[in-house]
Amino acid sequence: MPVLNRAELSRTGVIFVALLLAICATSAAAREFRAADTQTEDYPTVQALRYMGALIAERTGGRHEIKVFHSRQLGEEKETIEQTRAGAIDLNRTNVALIGNFVPAMNVLAMPFLFRSIEHMQKVLDGPIGSEILNSFEPYGFVGLCFYDSGARSLYNGVHPVTTIADLKGLRIRVQQSELMSQMVRALGAEPVEMPYGQVLTGLANHLIDGAENNWPSFVTTDHYRHAGHYTLTEHTMSPEVLVISLKAWRSLSAEDQTFFREAAARSSRFMREKWRDLEEQSQRKAEAAGVSIVRDIDRKPFEDAMAPIYAKAAQDPAAAALIERIRKVE
16 A cells, blocks of 8 residues: 655545535535425425426436425414424415415405406516515515415305305305404405314314305315305405415525525416416316306405405505505506
């Protein structure tokens, strides 16, 4: 074996330590990110998260991966939002109404009858207003990455068709765990019941609640339509979904990787919209084939007028009032 002098040994040691530090730095930077979604494995938002994960893995050469926990594996949305804020969950797809308990601007997007159409909503979210809202998350422990669509939410129940606002009187309607949603249903004359998403089917089947409100895919993929055969196209909210990453996980990324995450999230949003349109059409056809009575032509003005107290309360916050006005002005 060759005999190394002291200088050579010193140089060899320095090289070895440098290599060791480089290896450690690389392994420390590489990680698996946990993403939470309450929807089922084949739902568009879950597919979009997996698509984003594939993009991230490709761009980082496999250094970063996203493992998606669907079907409420990490808990209901209210729980996963709190865990994401604490840094125990890295990424989370959630409805804006629930994260509005933490991020005030989200409550504006959940306001009833705010958006005139899905196209109007997408134009708002894809423009400067959407970017500003996503950039407002950081003080609350999150970083907003992108918006996903969730269609229009409408009312359904298992008691009788709802053709006028008077038909809602006395009905026990499940709402998300959100004070804003409770206020909305109460203003319509029904009794709001705040309940986790995963408990709604049991609530309908056991008549603990009379109905709920949601979009076509959620109504069908959860089998709610089997116990609530009257669907009224109130389309009272068009609140989107939002994808956030915990501030803790975000700060663990290099500036370059942060750019990769934002770009991958934006692409996953476009991917999700395509999947969503297909599922929405399939879900509506399935409900019709199952005999669900669908009330399409209703006078929405009384429903909208009933929201006046909610908008009056929102107007007390200058920031919320200004945001509502800007959204309404988008053509």
